[in-house]
Amino acid sequence: MLTLGIETSCDETGLALYDTEAGLVGEALHSQVALHAAYGGVVPELASRDHIRRIVPLTRQALAASGRQLADIDLIAYTAGPGLAGALLVGAAFAQGLALALGRPAVGIHHLEGHLLSPLLARPAPDFPFIALLVSGGHTQLLRVDGVGRYALLGETADDAAGEAFDKTATLLGLPYPGGPALALEAARGNPRAYDFPRPLLASPGLDFSFSGLKTAVLHAVRGRPMGEQARADVAASFQAAVVDVLCGKCVRALEQEGLSRLVVAGGVGANQSLRSRLVDAARHRGGEVYFPPPRLCTDNGAMVAFAASLRFPRPPEGTGAFSVRPRWDLTSA
Numbered sequence: 001m002l003t004l005g006i007e008t009s010c011d012e013t014g015l016a017l018y019d020t021e022a023g024l025v026g027e028a029l030h031s032q033v034a035l036h037a038a039y040g041g042v043v044p045e046l047a048s049r050d051h052i053r054r055i056v057p058l059t060r061q062a063l064a065a066s067g068r069q070l071a072d073i074d075l076i077a078y079t080a081g082p083g084l085a086g087a088l089l090v091g092a093a094f095a096q097g098l099a100l101a102l103g104r105p106a107v108g109i110h111h112l113e114g115h116l117l118s119p120l121l122a123r124p125a126p127d128f129p130f131i132a133l134l135v136s137g138g139h140t141q142l143l144r145v146d147g148v149g150r151y152a153l154l155g156e157t158a159d160d161a162a163g164e165a166f167d168k169t170a171t172l173l174g175l176p177y178p179g180g181p182a183l184a185l186e187a188a189r190g191n192p193r194a195y196d197f198p199r200p201l202l203a204s205p206g207l208d209f210s211f212s213g214l215k216t217a218v219l220h221a222v223r224g225r226p227m228g229e230q231a232r233a234d235v236a237a238s239f240q241a242a243v244v245d246v247l248c249g250k251c252v253r254a255l256e257q258e259g260l261s262r263l264v265v266a267g268g269v270g271a272n273q274s275l276r277s278r279l280v281d282a283a284r285h286r287g288g289e290v291y292f293p294p295p296r297l298c299t300d301n302g303a304m305v306a307f308a309a310s311l312r313f314p315r316p317p318e319g320t321g322a323f324s325v326r327p328r329w330d331l332t333s334a
């Protein structure tokens with residue numbers, strides 16, 4: 001079965017073809033980072049318009065890379081939410097239009113389910129059950145995953161997402177957009193023990209997170225002080241160490257609480273090298289394993305949408321029809 005995956009929930013237009021037999025056979029991606037950089041964040045209307053401009057050429061590009069034809073597609077999958085309403089509608093409308101033209105079904109996929117299942121594209125792939133840490137710009141969640149579609153929420157952030165904290169702290173430090181990768185780069189030159197930032201909720205029981213206080217602590221540390229090159233790197237390194245400590249501590253707690261040994265990390269912040277190596281060490285220490293998606297699939301892409309759809313719908317459903325998007329959508333109700 002050949003599935004076309006379409007991702008347009010935020011600022012990446014991602015198209016990919018996943019074949020149940022051959023795996024990922026074609027991928028095409030356009031990032032709107034340059035488009036939004038001048039504004040320091042994603043401008044929803046600009047994002048929607050750019051998705052419209054890119055979606056057809058990217059579909060052609062993914063098809064050309066795969067050596068397949070439009071008529072070979074059995075199932076069309078698009079991100080139906082959560083995300084920016086206008087951006088989601090571009091992918092949904094394109095998918096449904098193509099489905100009608102080809103006489104194939106179109107299905108809406110939960111964006112976080114795409115992230116959550118993408119580590120299964122790596123080799124070796126984890127077996128169920130596992131604990132999943134979902135860390136993106138919009139979400140920070142710990143889930144117990146017992147199978148495809150069987151997700152139990154164990155904990156989540158009460159305020160900012162981890163990626164959002166990276167992005168906001170980067171802005172405070174005058175680093176370029178997007179903040180996460182820029183801050184990680186800066187942190188690599190700094191001393192993680194230079195500033196003693198708080199580890200929010202790490203000492204309290206439970207699996208919830210809170211990152212907004214950490215950003216405020218950074219604000220107090222830098223306000224009114226000249227930020228030389230080294231000081232900036234030290235703040236970045238100390239901030240990153242605090243986030244990594246909290247994420248790592250809560251992952252270990254989730255594994256212990258559920259009596260599991262496999263941890264899967266998904267979402268944009270999963271690209272962070274410091275987080276990766278700390279989680280690998282922590283899991284090995286407990287005799288467990290950590291699984292990451294291939295780095296290019298950590299951030300938003302079409303492959304995770306095509307792959308999640310192929311697992312959810314091993315047999316394409318009948319027909320297409322009315323559709324909607326869900327800018328807000330609880331994963332456990334997906």
Ligand code: KG4
Pocket residue numbers: 010135136137138139162163164166167178179180181184267268269270271272273298299300
């Ligand atoms: O999953 P994703 O591409 O989009 C969302 O669905 O949010 O995640 C983007 C987030 C951004 O906040 C970005 O700053 C963060 O992931 N990110 C990183 C790194 N690469 C991306 N954060 C820390 N370190 C990184 N290397």
Ligand code: ZN
Pocket residue numbers: 111115136267268299300
């Ligand atoms: Zn995402």
